[in-house]
Structures are given as C-alpha cells and as structure tokens.
Amino acid sequence: MMPDELDEILRSDETIEPSPGFVSAVMRATYRESTELPPLRFPWSRFGIGVAACALMTGSAGVLWSRVEVAAPRVLIHLLPQLAYATATLLITLVLLSLPRLTGRDA
C-alpha cells in the first residue's frame, strides 16, 4: 500500500447536502434556547460561608476537646482513629454522591 493511495482515498470522500429544513430546525432550537431562563448558578458564596462555618466549628471543637481531654472517657480516646476513619469515609461518600449535582450532570 502506497501512502499516496491512502491520501487519495481519504481526500476523495464524498460530501452530503444538509436537509432543506436544517437551518430552520437549528434556529427553532436557538430561539428556544434564548427564551429559556439561564440555569441557576451554583451558590459558591453560600457554599464558601458554609465551609468556613464548618471549619470554625471544627476548630472550636478541637480546642474544647483539648481542654477537657483529661475529663474525656478513656475509651473514647482509644476509639479516636476509628471515629476519624468513619467520619472521613462518610464525608467522602457524601461528596461522591453530590458530585453529579454539583457538576450539573444528572444521572
């Protein structure tokens, strides 16, 4: 097989004519698109405030925890790694479940 032959075949591909109603179909869809309300934007500002509040609360909880560490039941301290693991798993699951909604892709 010669390279020139392959070039010729690929270059000589036939063309098609769009249907007579193609332009009007596209324009109908365009007008429909222009009259539709724009999709709601993800509320990043509220999301940011929420994340900041969560961080603040977590920080506060950490400080409080360190102050009452002596009084905390020993069993709870031993279980801390497991609790952290379970919490992280739960958070990751929630994030994964929310991803399609956050990215605007419904299943």
Next chain:
Amino acid sequence: MSSDDQDAAAAARVIAGDPGAFGDIVRRWQHRLVNLAWRFCRHQATAEDMAQEAFLKAYRSLGGFRGESQFSTWLTAVALNTYRSRLRQDRQPLLGRKPVEPVDTAPGPQSALQQGQRAELVRRAVLTLPARYRDAILVYYFEDLDITESARVLGIAEGTLKAQLHRARELLRSRCERLGLRLSDLQTEIS
C-alpha cells in the same frame, strides 16, 4: 465584506441580543459542520443532529470568541469537541450502516460499485482508530485543511499532529490489510 467580517458582525449582533443574526452563521457554515459530523457517523440524520448540537453549543459560547483565531477555526473546534463528547457518551462509533467486514479480494473484474464499497470500507476503518488518530485524520483530510489550521482546530502542536498523522496512516494501512483490502485495487475507482 469578507466571510470573517460577516461572521464577526453576525456574532456581535447575537451578543447584542439578536438571536436571529445567528441564522446567517448557520446558513454559512451548515455544510461544513454537517459534513464534518457525517465523517464521524456516516449517517445523515445523525450528522444533522450532531451539527445542530454543535451550533447550539457555539451559540451559547459565542461570547467567548475573542477573535484570536479565524471564526471558521473556532467554530470547527467547537464542533469537533461536541462530536467527540457525543462519541464518548454513546461509547461506540456512530456508524449508520453495516460494520466494517472483511471483503473478498479475489482477482477478477470488479464493478465500480464494488470498488466504491471498498473505498467506503477504508473510510469507515478510520472510525475504528484510537480517538486521537481518528480525529487527526478526519480533521486534516476534511476540506483539505492545512497542517497549521488542523492543529489549531485540534488544539495540539503542529509537530504532534504530524506524528499522529504518520502513526494513523500506519495503523490504517495495517487494518486495511487485515480486512483484505489492497489499496492498489482502489486506484481505478479514484482516478
């Protein structure tokens, strides 16, 4: 007024709130977008559906056209991305007719119809290539775009495109041979 100026003027009217001006763009570029889509699916109705999707995507992102490249390059790139996404969503080539099958290459008189079918098989074999090689071939040979414009449409460097075209031709040649196609058989049909 050049085609680029007409497109720029129509785009400005659309951005200013006149969606009807988009009709000028659709009329001017329908042939190109439908034919590019047709190369991906070899089926007219599907190609028109894909081209409509591409035009709508272009309509939505018209405000993002900065004029850094020609309008035709920008629009073709938008269309190409739309077609790629469509292929990814469907997870299979959008072939409208029968799949590529090996053909009988026994020597003997062959009708023009048979030779045409063989050429069609080669073109359809392009659609079985890995996506980056398929896209390189389809864009480069589409309306005889040059390397520079093809690379811009594909969003890659010219050197990368040259390497991809070289590899794509090698792959295509070996696949055609596996299908029992000898390109020399097709010469009479093309010339």
